Amino acid sequence: MQNKIIVSILTFFILVDTILIYLALTISPIKLKRNVFTFQYGQVIPTDVSEYVNANQSVLENVKLDLSHVSKEVGTYQASITYFNETQYFEIVVEDTIKPKFQLKKVEWHVQLGETLQAEDLIENVEDHSLTKVYFYDEKSGKKSETKSFEIEGTQIERIIVEDQHGNQSSSLRVKVVVEKNAIAPTIKGIENLEIHVGESVDLYDGVYATDDIEGDITSRLIVDGHVDNQVPGIYEIMYTVSDKDGNTTQVVRTITVIEVEDDN
CATH class of the missing domain: 2.60.40.10 (Immunoglobulins)
Structure with missing residues (x-):
């Protein structure tokens, strides 16, 4: 009877040892906290393996974290952890759901x-x-x-x-x-008083342009009133007028003097 009890006890311990060995061989000492980790766009993605794995510190020191395929841009990326010859894969999702x-x-x-x-x-x-x-x-x-x-x-x-x-x-x-209502009048620029000699021609539009604060360049609307007789000495007044689409008008007077050429003889 005593021998049977001893055999039973030995058998029990052998069974327990067998189970423990099996568990040690089949159950990993590391476990992912979850299969998908989600981060907001602009958030720093952790590089500490403990953020992803449940394990004791001595095990964590031997776990390799691979984030080489993970981008900071919005998307879904594969990452992994490796403990000796065992690799486990998980996903990192970068999303942007925050309103500006x-x-x-x-x-x-x-x-x-x-x-x-x-x-x-x-x-x-x-x-x-x-x-x-x-x-x-x-x-x-x-x-x-x-x-x-x-x-x-x-x-x-x-x-x-x-x-x-x-x-x-x-x-x-x-x-x-x-x-x-627009009350700002256009601007006429490039107008200067001139002196020319008898027989010398003058282009009344040369260098003259008009702009409006809203419409921009409105030079094509310039109206020139006056005439210069370059054969007759004298002072001629030329009136430049331009209006924007709201009816604001600008007028500028220009003086052109025709001078008789002196005879050196």
Whole structure:
């Protein structure tokens, strides 16, 4: 009877040892915390193996982390850990789900009738990790535009949004735009008083140009009133006139003097 008890005990310990050896051979001492790790775009991706693996410190010191295929750009990438001859693979996902934030430079803008505004000129302090664009936004139609021309006199409310390269759209901010009739007259430049000799020709348009603060170059609208007789000595006044589309007019008078050539004899 005693021998049977001894044999039973020995058999039990042998079985336990066998199970422990099996577990030691089949169960890895390292375990991934999860199969997919997600990070926001712009966030630093950890390079410490303990961020990805559950294991004791002595094991962690022998685990090799491979992030060579992982990019900081938005996407899904394969990474791995290796402990001696065992490699386990997992995914790192870089995503951008954060909406941009921004501030308006001011809540009210005064523009001239016909003036065009760039949406990006109305804002400041954009907070986002990716490239962004700024739009005027129509909430009813969903239409977005980077610029807007104001052709109707009066006060109107516009909405401004910022959208990043991954499609995240900020909350819209309201800005008041006061459109006023253009009262700034065009500018005529390049006009100087001249002296010429009898018989010398003069081009009344040479070097003269006109610009408008809204329309730009309007030289083609210049009207020249007056005449220079280069055969008759005297003082001639030439009137230059130009108007913008809002009826603002500028006039400049130019004096051209025709001088008789002196005879040295």
